[in-house]
Amino acid sequence: MAYEKELKVAQLAVVRAAILTKAVFHEKAKGTVSKDDKSPVTIGDFGAQALIIAAIKHNFPSDEVVGEEEASSLREQKDLSSTIWNLVKDVKLDDPESDALLGGPIKSEAEMLDAIDMGNSAGGDKGRIWALDPIDGTKGFLRGGQYAVCLALIVDGDVKVGVLGCPNLPVDDRELLTEGIGAAATDAEGKGVLFAAVQGQGATSQPLTRGAVTPGHPIHVSQISDVSEAVMCESVEPGHSSKGDNALIAQKLGISRKPVQMDSQAKYGSVARGAGDLYLRLPVRKDYVEKIWDHAAGDLIVREAGGQVTDITGSRLNFGLGRTLTENKGVVAAPANVHPQVLQAVREVLDAK
Ligand SMILES: Nc1ncnc2c1ncn2[C@@H]1O[C@H](COP(=O)(O)O)[C@@H](O)[C@H]1OP(=O)(O)O
Numbered sequence: 001m002a003y004e005k006e007l008k009v010a011q012l013a014v015v016r017a018a019i020l021t022k023a024v025f026h027e028k029a030k031g032t033v034s035k036d037d038k039s040p041v042t043i044g045d046f047g048a049q050a051l052i053i054a055a056i057k058h059n060f061p062s063d064e065v066v067g068e069e070e071a072s073s074l075r076e077q078k079d080l081s082s083t084i085w086n087l088v089k090d091v092k093l094d095d096p097e098s099d100a101l102l103g104g105p106i107k108s109e110a111e112m113l114d115a116i117d118m119g120n121s122a123g124g125d126k127g128r129i130w131a132l133d134p135i136d137g138t139k140g141f142l143r144g145g146q147y148a149v150c151l152a153l154i155v156d157g158d159v160k161v162g163v164l165g166c167p168n169l170p171v172d173d174r175e176l177l178t179e180g181i182g183a184a185a186t187d188a189e190g191k192g193v194l195f196a197a198v199q200g201q202g203a204t205s206q207p208l209t210r211g212a213v214t215p216g217h218p219i220h221v222s223q224i225s226d227v228s229e230a231v232m233c234e235s236v237e238p239g240h241s242s243k244g245d246n247a248l249i250a251q252k253l254g255i256s257r258k259p260v261q262m263d264s265q266a267k268y269g270s271v272a273r274g275a276g277d278l279y280l281r282l283p284v285r286k287d288y289v290e291k292i293w294d295h296a297a298g299d300l301i302v303r304e305a306g307g308q309v310t311d312i313t314g315s316r317l318n319f320g321l322g323r324t325l326t327e328n329k330g331v332v333a334a335p336a337n338v339h340p341q342v343l344q345a346v347r348e349v350l351d352a353k
């Protein structure tokens with residue numbers, strides 16, 4: 001099967017990084033990290049980026065990575081760097097064969113910093129480029145809600161492999177339909193979902209473990225025929241996506257159920273497994289530019305699960321532009337059969353503004 005090795009490496013790399021982010025999340029939850037509220041996410045971000053890039057480079061040395069973090073500031077902050085190294089050096093998968101596939105543990109602090117720096121690709125529409133967001137949904141991570149470890153392989157501008165590790169997402173989809181999913185979430189072992197997709201091969205999910213991955217079970221977007229029955233997913237943060245516009249669109253579509261608010265690309269996973277039906281991300285600021293690593297994995301996973309993902313103009317998201325997506329064009333993700341109707345409602349509401 002095409003991209004079989006890439007999929008396995010990506011899944012295991014995300015599993016390995018999630019071991020670290022979960023440890024940091026736990027420490028933060030216990031209040032034992034630092035008083036500086038931002039530091040847990042900084043530690044988790046850098047550490048997870050190092051673990052994932054080292055795994056990619058071990059297997060695919062000439063591939064490029066577009067990563068969110070760069071190590072230059074870390075090289076100057078020796079204390080922070082050694083804090084991160086102390087966590088990173090101990091992370092390994094429970095399954096020795098899987099751990100060996102990733103090249104085993106990172107060998108030194110210098111190697112860790114070098115790995116972080118390899119996330120400096122400019123992106124673009126040529127070649128093999130991995131898009132990496134080590135902790136997407138930092139606000140959710142800090143609040144004790146949802147976050148996602150996100151990795152996608154983009155080849156000549158097209159997303160071929162997408163993996164989302166969602167450590168706080170319930171394995172059982174039905175729990176998702178309850179309100180307050182973000183606040184109620186924990187990272188207790190037994191929670192957490194690993195979503196994956198390969199172009200043309202469908203999307204899967206499996207429990208997020210600490211070791212080997214399985215082929216997973218196929219997931220599908222919901223089968224709704226009447227859009228008025230839909231559950232809408234949206235950001236928790238009002239500054240990231242317009243909740244007012246969402247409410248107007250819901251009204252136009254006859255939707256009466258309350259939206260489910262959730263941080264991070266976990267929203268794409270929820271739509272892909274039919275736990276939520278729609279995900280709308282409508283721009284709130286003209287000058288905000290979405291980054292490719294915030295959407296690449298989720299875009300493929302939803303489309304491979306039978307969904308359609310476009311911007312508000314109805315065009316597919318363009319991952320060949322470099323490190324960013326088309327400026328200020330939002331996201332509309334929905335089951336393919338209702339996507340045209342949803343997009344029409346989005347256009348009507350936005351045009352009327
Ligand atoms: N003004 C903004 N508009 C849209 N997205 C934003 C804005 N500010 C930050 N983000 C991004 O929203 C994402 C999280 O979205 P959500 O609220 O749905 O979880 C993050 O990747 C974050 O980017 P960054 O990674 O640079 O912080």
Ligand SMILES: [Mg+2]
Nearest residue numbers: 133136137294
């Ligand atoms: Mg992000």
